[in-house]
Amino acid sequence: MAFNLGVFFGGRSVEHEVAIISAVQAMQNLDKEKYNIIPVYLTKKGEMLTGDALTDINTYKKSGDIASKTTPVTFVRKDGKLVMIPEKKGVFKSKKSTVIDFAFPIVHGTFCEDGTIQGFFETMAIPYAGCDIISSANGMDKVVFKNIMASNNIPVLDCVTFTSRKWVADKDSIVADIEAKIGYPVIVKPANLGSSVGIGKASNKAELIAKIDDAATFAPKLLVERAIAPLREINCAVVGVNDDCTPSVCEEPVMSDEILSYSDKYLSGGKNKSKSESQGMASLSRMIPAPIDDAKTKEIQDLAKRVFEALGCCGVVRIDFILDGETVYVNEINTIPGSLSFYLYEPMGIKYKELLDCIIECGMKRERERNNYSFSYDTNILENGSFGAKGK
Ligand SMILES: Nc1ncnc2c1ncn2[C@@H]1O[C@H](COP(=O)(O)OP(=O)(O)O)[C@@H](O)[C@H]1O
Numbered sequence: 001m002a003f004n005l006g007v008f009f010g011g012r013s014v015e016h017e018v019a020i021i022s023a024v025q026a027m028q029n030l031d032k033e034k035y036n037i038i039p040v041y042l043t044k045k046g047e048m049l050t051g052d053a054l055t056d057i058n059t060y061k062k063s064g065d066i067a068s069k070t071t072p073v074t075f076v077r078k079d080g081k082l083v084m085i086p087e088k089k090g091v092f093k094s095k096k097s098t099v100i101d102f103a104f105p106i107v108h109g110t111f112c113e114d115g116t117i118q119g120f121f122e123t124m125a126i127p128y129a130g131c132d133i134i135s136s137a138n139g140m141d142k143v144v145f146k147n148i149m150a151s152n153n154i155p156v157l158d159c160v161t162f163t164s165r166k167w168v169a170d171k172d173s174i175v176a177d178i179e180a181k182i183g184y185p186v187i188v189k190p191a192n193l194g195s196s197v198g199i200g201k202a203s204n205k206a207e208l209i210a211k212i213d214d215a216a217t218f219a220p221k222l223l224v225e226r227a228i229a230p231l232r233e234i235n236c237a238v239v240g241v242n243d244d245c246t247p248s249v250c251e252e253p254v255m256s257d258e259i260l261s262y263s264d265k266y267l268s269g270g271k272n273k274s275k276s277e278s279q280g281m282a283s284l285s286r287m288i289p290a291p292i293d294d295a296k297t298k299e300i301q302d303l304a305k306r307v308f309e310a311l312g313c314c315g316v317v318r319i320d321f322i323l324d325g326e327t328v329y330v331n332e333i334n335t336i337p338g339s340l341s342f343y344l345y346e347p348m349g350i351k352y353k354e355l356l357d358c359i360i361e362c363g364m365k366r367e368r369e370r371n372n373y374s375f376s377y378d379t380n381i382l383e384n385g386s387f388g389a390k391g392k
């Protein structure tokens with residue numbers, strides 16, 4: 001029997017629109033015989049809306065359609081289940097409350113992919129697809145991620161990191177530190193954004209100051225690392241649960257400039273603009289499989305699996321690598337990758353529908369494994385305790 005699958009998407013991040021495209025693609029490909037799809041759209045303001053029209057990309061194109069074709073929802077836990085309660089208005093007057101059996105988050109970026117929405121699911125005690133809170137959070141912060149990689153002997157570029165507050169207070173010492181430890185050219189990045197937002201290259205002190213000033217308007221924590229030139233980027237997805245995982249084929253994105261930009265990623269590709277607009281990450285100009293030899297492919301796929309395991313991932317993630325000549329560095333992880341990386345599994349004969357089934361099964365497997373652990377003690381200290389400030 002089909003179960004109720006809540007697809008939670010959108011969210012309060014700079015990648016809001018990209019997440020809509022990824023989610024609509026997924027909702028169109030999910031097996032309708034296995035799942036009753038319940039779209040839950042998280043607006044930029046943080047409202048949650050539902051309505052069948054949310055599975056159609058055209059709903060998002062005309063202003064006003066969202067308001068007229070959706071209704072706000074709230075969630076409560078009742079009788080051990082997560083219940084979605086729609087606001088009764090307009091065509092939704094007779095809409096009943098719905099139990100959500102399993103959640104599938106398709107959000108990208110800050111306040112969503114970083115463990116935030118996973119925290120909501122954990123608090124509501126509902127099983128969900130994809131990485132858990134800690135792997136999501138560790139994957140989102142580029143500095144924390146680098147540290148975890150380094151401690152697992154996985155190659156990453158060294159960086160200098162500082163807060164935007166400290167930058168404003170003491171530019172000179174930060175610039176001196178970067179010049180001493182890294183030199184030029186460098187790349188400046190916000191620690192926790194995505195889609196190339198706030199990223200810039202600097203070849204001298206004046207440019208460095210300008211790029212950091214710019215990045216500091218986007219995020220409270222920044223990093224600076226050596227700029228690789230000439231740069232090749234290779235991406236590889238991994239699907240599974242912890243050490244039980246399978247890498248995809250590798251891709252090489254094609255850049256229009258030195259830095260793979262937001263528009264390269266989402267607005268390019270395909271001659272027909274309206275078609276490409278709805279293709280998300282799948283529309284990026286790319287070479288699949290990446291034109292690298294078998295040994296390099298294997299090296300990258302093996303590293304991708306090690307990254308997945310080191311972070312404790314679940315579902316599908318995409319790991320992005322940088323090639324400096326023959327040397328491979330792990331650049332970053334996307335724990336909810338654009339278009340869920342379906343286009344990297346298709347060349348392996350895995351249909352998007354099957355990949356989605358696999359991601360959901362991985363979430364269920366993690367839930368089953370977790371249920372084998374005991375999370376509570378029967379003793380109730382409130383029954384017989386004195387309430388002094390003893391212990392903690
Ligand atoms: N060390 C580097 N040297 C050269 N180019 C880089 C470097 N790091 C990132 N870039 C360029 O900037 C782009 C965005 O950086 P990335 O770390 O992937 O951040 P985001 O999370 O925004 O995707 C990369 O796709 C690449 O084109």
Ligand SMILES: [Mg+2]
Pocket residue numbers: 195196320332
């Ligand atoms: Mg990137």
